[in-house]
Amino acid sequence: MLEQKRSAVLPIVLIAIGGGWLVNELQLMPQISTLIILGLIGAGIAVLAVEGLNKSSVVTAPMLIATGFAIYLKDYHAIGLKLSIPALMVLAGILMLLARSRHIAERIEPEQD
DSSP states (O other), rough: OOHHHHTHHHHHHHHHHHHHHHHHHTSSSSSSHHHHHHHHHHHHHHHHHHHSTTTTHHHHHHHHHHHHHHHHHHHHOOOOOHHHHHHHHHHHHHHHHHSTTSSOOOOOOOOOO
């Protein structure tokens, strides 16, 4: 069952990228940065949905979401990368320390047949 969940990552990514590209080409969303923001946040949510909460996803998913939020702040609220990049580095360090906790489950690798 875990292998079926894991194999859903590529189709989800393809749908997100293709859908974003299509919406951009149809000019339904005026700026590509909006698609990047939504794509990063969506990818973070997808990682949590597919993998659940484990030592890998506890770092990856929040970093994707935070990066999307940082781009949003840069594009729409003029908060520059001089603040966003150090904040993302601090967040990455905190999440890496959190991933070391024994209360966070190990990532389960699918069995090779």
